[in-house]
Amino acid sequence: MKRLWSVLTVIALAAATTACSESGGGGGSSTPGVTDTDILIGTHMPLTGPAAAGYSKIAPASKAYFDYVNANGGVHGRKITYKIMDDTYNPATTQQVVRELVLQDKVFAVLNGLGTPTHTGVLDFLKTNRVPDLFVASGSRSWNQPDKYPGTFGFNVDYTVEGKILATHVKETQAGKKVCFLGQDDDFGQDSLAGIEKVLGPVAAKQSYVTSNPNVGPQMGALKQAGCQVVMLATVPGFTALSIGTAAKIGFKPQFVVSQVGADLGTLTKSLGAAAPLTEGLISANYLPLATDTANPWIQLFTKVNTQYNAGAELDNNAVYGMSVAYLFVQSLQAAGKDLTRDGLIAAVEKGGFQGPGLVPVRFAKGDHSGYAGEQLSKVEGGKQIYFGTPFTTDDDAGAVTAYTTAPVAPPQNGIPAAS
Template sequence: MRRIWSALAVTALVAAAAGCSGDDGGGGSGGGGSVPGVTATDILVGTHMPLTGPAAAGYSKIAPATKAYFDYVNASGGVHGRKITYKIMDDTYNPATTQQVVRELVLQDKVFAILNGLGTPTHTGVLDFLKTNRVPDLFVASGSRSWDQPDKYPGTFGFNVDYTVEGKILATHVKTTMAGKKVCFLGQDDDFGRDALAGIEKILGPVAAKQSYVTSNPNVGPQMGALKQAGCQVVMLATVPGFTALSLGTAAKIAFKPQFVVSQVGADLGTLTKQLGAAAPLTEGLISDNYLPLSNDEANPWIQLYKKVNAAHNGNAEFDNNIVYGMSVGYLFVQSLQAAGKDLTREGLISAIEKNGFQGPGLAPLRFSADDHSGYGGMQLSRVEGGKQTYFGQPFETDEGDGPVSAYTTPPAAPPANGIPAAS
């Protein structure tokens, strides 16, 4: 049988929480308020995002881009006659604040779902709360393997490529093209860094030296010094954009010039260029990867669509990969709502996502099923050359275990003529 919501323990506390959240009961289309956040004319969803704080660079542009795509859809009548309202809460990338704002979204605003909450350390702390209140927890903005636990968290789904999958793909490139070089690692001191390193070491074995950082301390001088002292020739980074820029800048100051290979989440060139300012040329030669069209690919029909939406509904914000990401999340959420049908319930939405069949801008497969909530499953490598970030080679896919890294040859779908996914 398809996995459904896990039965909750019958305690007064859980019963009270369920009473606060409402039940999926019947008739989302009736507008009677039986489904939290859903009326006959509207759907209310919320998110937590670092609009300020140590992870705000680049990431603060994601949720406004998602909202812009929703506004574009709303201007054409919405989804099954309902318009989407997206409430964005700033959590400053602080786990305690994340818990506070998510509780407000669920208990006070009574959102239908949490969409694309950002951050491994932040979102981890709200998983149990969202499960207890039976709130769909969709397309988390992090590649942690924690989101892919359908037995434990049946309402949580990832979006980003799993950091272990990404680590395997990046490490395979290093192994193939940089054989014999001393490979080292710097990562965030949480599941982001640990999962990335696990993938890297599945391919390369133990790295020569490894360091970590915490986002509350914007100084990576000791770490870069240690990696230079260790004779590292390749440094693989699992870093958010601000710490990628810090790493590049700090290395330059101590005349340390390894080949940097950076996780996609910290490698958007537009964001790094802003962070580095006059030192932006330090990004030259940086190797990374992605699973969505790159923002500078003017010929890509998805980029053409997103630029149109950005101009009309996002104040024509400076266009970068964060905007591409945010609009791609919005597109997938609209696909999910279309598939769930007019009689919208939380359980119906979960079922529609698990049935999958979604095609969109991604260069890799979406791996949603009753047994897999992980999100995208592959990457294509990119390089910064001449101040431009471009893809090379072909997309690859793999798993978080010991499976091979293999070429993925299915091309992405073209966007619909009107830019809005049709009802299934």
């Protein structure tokens, strides 16, 4: 009988230990995905499929920066392992791979999951499992719901904020012209259009597309028929290229003004091939240093990391984005401290105050989980994407679009954020 009680006691203790380890409480090995020497995180990315152009470069660039940090001692003595899962930009696949990351791999956090339609479907699952959901690769306003989704934080500029900034430029430089819109048939397109119309009022004509149908001929034809002189695009890179190329084929030559998420010139050039000169004059905006600005100290740092740890990949704006995400995540880990917990990480991000490569600040606070606060306008001139003017910030409501004049900070000498 004593032996039976002894066995039952051992079983009970083992069950209690398992429950504790899966609860996310405590530090070190009692937190999922965290040991004394390692931190396991994961992501879902379109490595293949309709959004792979350009976007497939993001996560490998983040991993390259983590490898650089790991080679220099890691964060509080822990090395970061980044598991990248291909979801093909298919929401059903996203749910499968995120469940695998959380339930099988037991990742500490999900970092920079990409896509509005894809990531929307895993918000409730990540919340239920209390998994930090950091720096989503999309500007949907859905990520900024701290009361409903306390563990989710954005990274990209809110699409409505971006729409307001781009529309303000159009209002100032294209006065009296017929402005039209083509956007993705989800929150990406809807939020962008909302920002545009806050500034310009109703657009003259609007069209939408779905990523499963790579034909925008009817949409471009309708915009041409409507007499559009300026076409604002809320498109992923493949559909930006399709829109520009299709318009040229039908003799339609509006001024294109494009969301940052679909405007990386290197990606567009590759997609358009011989038709790449059609990008000349394209207007967009961004909130990170451009890969071609070789005098920028952040680009110098990222070039060094890219050369050493990213298997010879080209440093384009997608790679800059991926490394910027990774830098912010390392800042967050440093701020969370050595006794790493999920709640501690979320609290550290909400405390905010992070400075990095961004041209404008990130907004993080207890009541604000949105990402970057604004953008600077860019234009393609002579086959190169360059900034002009100053960065601007605004809100996603009726606030004014205002210039932001504080200079960006330089990176630390060793390229790794210090513990706070």
